[in-house]
Amino acid sequence: MPSRATTPRPDRGAWRKTEIIEAAAQCFMERGYHATGVDDVARRLGCTKGRIYHHYASKTDLFFAVHREGMARLFAAQEAILPLPENALEALCAMLTAHANAMLEHHTYESVVAQGVQVHRFEATTPDQRDTMAALIAERDRFEALFKARLARGMAQGSIRESDVSITGKVLLGALQWSIIWYRPRPDDDAAHRADLAARMVAPLIEGLRPPG
Amino acid sequence: MPSRATTPRPDRGAWRKTEIIEAAAQCFMERGYHATGVDDVARRLGCTKGRIYHHYASKTDLFFAVHREGMARLFAAQEAILPLPENALEALCAMLTAHANAMLEHHTYESVVAQGVQVHRFEATTPDQRDTMAALIAERDRFEALFKARLARGMAQGSIRESDVSITGKVLLGALQWSIIWYRPRPDDDAAHRADLAARMVAPLIEGLRPPG
DNA sequence: GTCTATATGGTGATAGAC
DNA sequence: GTCTATCACCATATAGAC
Numbered sequence: 001m002p003s004r005a006t007t008p009r010p011d012r013g014a015w016r017k018t019e020i021i022e023a024a025a026q027c028f029m030e031r032g033y034h035a036t037g038v039d040d041v042a043r044r045l046g047c048t049k050g051r052i053y054h055h056y057a058s059k060t061d062l063f064f065a066v067h068r069e070g071m072a073r074l075f076a077a078q079e080a081i082l083p084l085p086e087n088a089l090e091a092l093c094a095m096l097t098a099h100a101n102a103m104l105e106h107h108t109y110e111s112v113v114a115q116g117v118q119v120h121r122f123e124a125t126t127p128d129q130r131d132t133m134a135a136l137i138a139e140r141d142r143f144e145a146l147f148k149a150r151l152a153r154g155m156a157q158g159s160i161r162e163s164d165v166s167i168t169g170k171v172l173l174g175a176l177q178w179s180i181i182w183y184r185p186r187p188d189d190d191a192a193h194r195a196d197l198a199a200r201m202v203a204p205l206i207e208g209l210r211p212p213g
Numbered sequence: 214m215p216s217r218a219t220t221p222r223p224d225r226g227a228w229r230k231t232e233i234i235e236a237a238a239q240c241f242m243e244r245g246y247h248a249t250g251v252d253d254v255a256r257r258l259g260c261t262k263g264r265i266y267h268h269y270a271s272k273t274d275l276f277f278a279v280h281r282e283g284m285a286r287l288f289a290a291q292e293a294i295l296p297l298p299e300n301a302l303e304a305l306c307a308m309l310t311a312h313a314n315a316m317l318e319h320h321t322y323e324s325v326v327a328q329g330v331q332v333h334r335f336e337a338t339t340p341d342q343r344d345t346m347a348a349l350i351a352e353r354d355r356f357e358a359l360f361k362a363r364l365a366r367g368m369a370q371g372s373i374r375e376s377d378v379s380i381t382g383k384v385l386l387g388a389l390q391w392s393i394i395w396y397r398p399r400p401d402d403d404a405a406h407r408a409d410l411a412a413r414m415v416a417p418l419i420e421g422l423r424p425p426g
Numbered sequence: 427g428t429c430t431a432t433a434t435g436g437t438g439a440t441a442g443a444c
Numbered sequence: 445g446t447c448t449a450t451c452a453c454c455a456t457a458t459a460g461a462c
Contacts, residue, residue, distance in 0.1 A: 032245070032331075034245060037455055054427060058457080118394075164413045175384045175388035178390060204418075204421070206423060208417070208420040208421025209306075211375075226445095229445090262439085266439070267445060
């Protein structure tokens with residue numbers, strides 16, 4: 001990375017692309033994939049769709065880019081808390097809390113992830129798009145497996161209550177992912193507020209409803 | 214209602230209407246509201262859209278009808294388990310189990326409910342549709358309040374662990390509602406299988422992850 | 427790289443025959 | 445009550461000027 005000091009911004013092309021998927025993510029979140037037109041995204045950027053089609057081949061590609069970024073942020077949140085404690089219950093608590101935080105912080109992108117591949121299951125045309133779709137599904141499975149592995153380990157080591165690992169995993173993640181339905185970021189929303197909310201979301205999952213004693 | 218004995222079916226009009234929203238529900242579930250055309254619904258019924266537009270004024274009205282039916286079935290599932298035990302933890306356990314069962318059994322309709330009013334928040338045009346929308350939102354709030362009330366009562370009587378009632382309510386319901394994402398009914402899916410699945414879904418919510426002792 | 431203008435296909439909805 | 449035929453509109457995507 002030498003001899004680049006002249007340009008204030010290293011590569012404007014990359015910046016443009018992220019700027020576009022950011023706008024697209026907001027539109028897709030607010031109105032859903034099918035209801036948003038490429039013109040809507042352009043209007044939000046203050047430009048015309050010419051710019052968008054210069055950077056992305058199709059609206060579908062745009063959606064996939066947003067989805068990919070959303071998944072990347074979920075994985076990043078998990079990597080940020082490594083290494084995890086050996087006790088699986090403590091580890092899972094940290095993982096769920098980090099996930100809840102990520103769902104809230106990246107609410108825009110995760111809303112799009114939730115719409116998910118399902119939107120395109122019946123209309124993936126080009127083989128290239130089919131590959132992208134398969135890759136995204138694989139990513140989601142890999143993410144879910146992260147949690148299921150800890151669950152299984154915890155049950156083996158006795159730190160987590162016995163239950164159906166597969167279903168419990170889906171229930172736990174679903175409980176947090178459903179926040180995209182009811183959570184709406186507010187102007188005064190800061191990291192502390194989100195952390196507080198995340199803790200309140202995870203607590204009942206760890207402790208259950210049954211009172212102590 | 215006299216002199217109608219000749220017709221084998223009392224009111225075929227009503228049957229037609231339910232037949233239509235059944236087909237619409239399946240289409241909306243599979244491809245989403247915007248992606249499904251009125252022609253798709255007609256094709257599934259083996260007719261043309263003339264019939265559909267004779268019974269429903271617009272595609273939006275069709276969606277609302279499906280949504281309304283979905284909510285009605287959720288309420289029906291709760292009413293079916295009345296009266297509930299006085300102990301709020303036991304009551305909530307029964308409510309959650311019934312809700313999980315309903316989500317699985319009426320998977321088609323509840324998928325549409327989940328797409329929900331959000332789809333139309335930004336595009337409800339006529340004042341009539343706006344009223345319908347408001348009514349559906351009110352129904353959903355009323356349903357959620359059912360669970361929150363029990364939670365609050367349980368915490369007051371000591372049968373349920375203390376937590377943030379509002380958030381815990383959303384987390385519990387979200388955990389079950391997320392099943393529309395991963396659950397796909399199978400040919401051999403009977404009531405017993407759904408009941409078993411529902412029990413496995415609710416168990417970790419009641420007990421939490423922390424092991425006994 | 428970004429814009430304007432346009433081609434093209436599809437979709438909600440209506441009119442009128444039967 | 446249901447169908448066929450059709451309209452009017454909108455959205456994706458492209459072509460070419462700047």
